[in-house]
Amino acid sequence: MDDQNKNLILAVVLSGIVMLGWTILFPAPETVTDPNATVTEVANTDAGQTTAVAPPAATGTAEAPSVAETASASAEAPRIAIETPRVIGSLSLVGGRIDDLSLKDYKTEIDGDEIVTLLEPVGDATPYYATYGWAPGGALTVEDVPGANTLWSVESGSELTPDSPVSLIWDNGKGLVFHREISIDDNYLFTITQSVENAGDAAARLFAYGVVARHGTPERTVRSPVLHEGLVRLSDKELDEEKYKNIVDFDYDPREGGKVSVVSVEANGWTGFTDKYWMTSLVPQPGQSFTSVAKYVEAGNIYQVETRMPTVDVAPGASVTTTSFLFAGAKEWETIKHYQDDNGFYRFVDSIDWGWFWYFTKPIFRILHALHGLIGNMGWSILILTLIIKGIMFPLAYKSYVSMARMKELQPDMEKLKEQAGEDKEKLQRGMMELYKKNKVNPASGCLPILLQIPVFFSLYKVIFVTIELYHAPWIGWIRDLSAPDPTSILNLFGLLPFAAPEAGSALAFLSLGVLPILLGISMWLQQKLNPAPTDASQAMIMAWMPWVFMFMLGNFASGLVLYWICNNTITFTQQYLIMWSHGHRPDVFGNVLRSLRLKKKGA
Structure with a gap:
């Protein structure tokens, strides 16, 4: 095989490698349908029936939160409407969960009228929701605290708007009275204030939690290694991004009833699920220590993120209050930066997928x-x-x-060298190097x-x-x-x-x-x-x-x-x-x- 044919084959192979690498790094949009997210499966599955014990180092002896709810309970639940300039939906009084939310400013198709749906209740095609509550510890049982199927009563408020918060109340009949106030701003931030009053004769041990649960592996509109969709969380200074396939590979913990990753956060952090343009994140109060949990429950194909507050003992006659936040909306840089700067959500703009070259991406944006x-x-x-x-x-x-201009000028001389060298490649290379040196041209400077x-x-x-x-x-x-x-x-x-x-x-x-x-x-x-x-x-x-x-x-x-x-x-x-x-x-x-x-x- 002569040198010319060898060079041709080499050039073709190298070009193929370049094109293959390009398509891997910059793939064109490809519609993907996930076979796991079937309507029948998610509609008939109880969501996250966990009875595990949370890590003792983080939460004492209290039990892990349960988010179990049946589709029938969700469909029959009384609801309170949610409406702001930018979102519309409702929250369920069964479980007090935020499970119905659509974004007014964004349409699914540029010429369509359908707006983007972010959160959906159990019983819909792709359940995705947030819920809050208290998990029992000590002598308390799951019946003593509000759970996923607890029917809350409205204490005040008939519609959740930026000007009118909603207050819910539940009495366990054994001396503990639970309150939950939910408010929302003009954008995408819910504020959830939970409190418990102990009117009984004995101290009550329990901890507050927040959960975002997602049934089924979400469908991806594009398949690209440069796009992150899945878990995104900040634990103090550590940013963690895990795709859904990686969450499934977490180590199984029988105490949790699923595959989990547990991180103790000392002061600042948040956790949630991110899509290409949308995100749902749990954000505790800045400075608040908590336990960040990412979980996969195989029964039902459910992904969960949780924030567990430290376990507390509520003495008779005393009360405890905790406040946290829920971001559910579009990943708009200006909005997210506002929450970072004005609400103190540490490094919240890093929830946007800036990529490997973030030191270029951020200033360019x-x-x-x-x-x-x-x-x-x-x-x-x-x-x-x-x-x-x-x-x-x-x-x-x-x-x-x-340099390239001068090389262009040398083109006639290079053609002469090529004619003089003939098939002697070594002679041609020596002549070219001498020509470059004589004319002070660096052929590599253009790279x-x-x-x-x-x-x-x-x-x-x-x-x-x-x-x-x-x-x-x-x-x-x-x-x-x-x-x-x-x-x-x-x-x-x-x-x-x-x-x-x-x-x-x-x-x-x-x-x-x-x-x-x-x-x-x-x-x-x-x-x-x-x-x-x-x-x-x-x-x-x-x-x-x-x-x-x-x-x-x-x-x-x-x-x-x-x-x-x-x-x-x-x-x-x-x-x-x-x-x-x-x-x-x-x-x-x-x-x-x-x-x-x-x-x-x-x-x-």
Whole structure:
């Protein structure tokens, strides 16, 4: 096998590795249906019937909380309506649980009327809810404390709004009276204040808890290793993110009745479940010690997170009160930061999935958010952000562009060396190195800006892919959702033909290029024309195909990301063109293209 064929095979293999790695790191959206989340299963399962004993070091001898409730009990429960400017739903008086919540500001489809449902009661297709209460210890039993099927009475309030909290009461008939006040703000934060009065003759041992339970493995709208969905919790300074498949792999503890991970928190923390755009988190009072529990109950396929307060002894005639919070809503940076700064929720903005390059992702998002506040359009904000990033990197890129311009000027000399060396590869390499040294050109200097752009591009990808601020955000014309792929398709001539484009995930979706992906391919191709061609014919052929390969690879990416890449390529092309011009090289890119087309036409 000659060297040329070896180089061709090597180039093809390397290109395949690049494309495989790209699709792994940046997969296109893929609809996934989870076979475990069946309606029949979740509707007929009692939720989390745990009778385990909590870890003695954290909670004394009190029992772990139980969230068991039947579907019939949930359906027959009296309810109190919840309505704020941003959410609507209800809470159940059976268990006093918050299990019905929808988000007014977000629709499931950009052209639809259905709003996003976050929480659902037992008996619905995908039960997901929060509940609070007290767990018994000492001489108390589960009948002595309010449980999942306890029917609470309304002490005050008929509707939960930002201006009207609701108070519930339950008397166990044995000297203990339990109160629960629930309030909500204008956004997504519930405040739950629980108290117990001991009118009996003996001390009562118990502890307060909060639970978020989720039945069935949630369906994922996209399958991507760069997107975290599942457990997210902060335990003092330790941020923990576990996917649902990892929760299932926790160690089984017979005392808990499931697979658990238990962490003692000294002062600050929170725990919950996060989706791509939504989150439900339990947040104790800042400075409050508690036990953070993540659990998987195999019977019913139920995931739970719990916050367990320290066990207390309530003396006769005394009372105990504890306050905690529930965040249930959209992961809006500004809202979450407000709770962090004004409510003291330690590092609450880290509940947003900033990714590996958070030191780039956070400032990029801050700039993008500020630009959006000034302009009011995310598409134009992305374009201006690209200009800012290119401006910051220009001093470094300048040296690279100068080097590439000088290499372009050396192209005729390199062709002569190639002719003189013939098949002697070693002679060719020596001649090229001498040519570079003589003209003070470093061929590797062009790689540095590209390497620096990788974490920046990855960070911007995270921002556009994960943050809800891009959700259903329009730009211009046909781009009405920057978080979704370009809806146009070359297969129906961009809407001129009377049939729809292939749906995402279908066999033809890969070929269904929209306007933006095609512009991306053209911008990459034009930029490539300014760079010196590889001396090896096989490598040159592979490089010639790369713009079009990437055009298809990025075809189903978010429009906002493709928009950034087009803008980035256009600015790079302009900068490089002007720098080459200033150094005496006159790149005739468009003339070369026209001449190439004319030659092909004559040959035909």
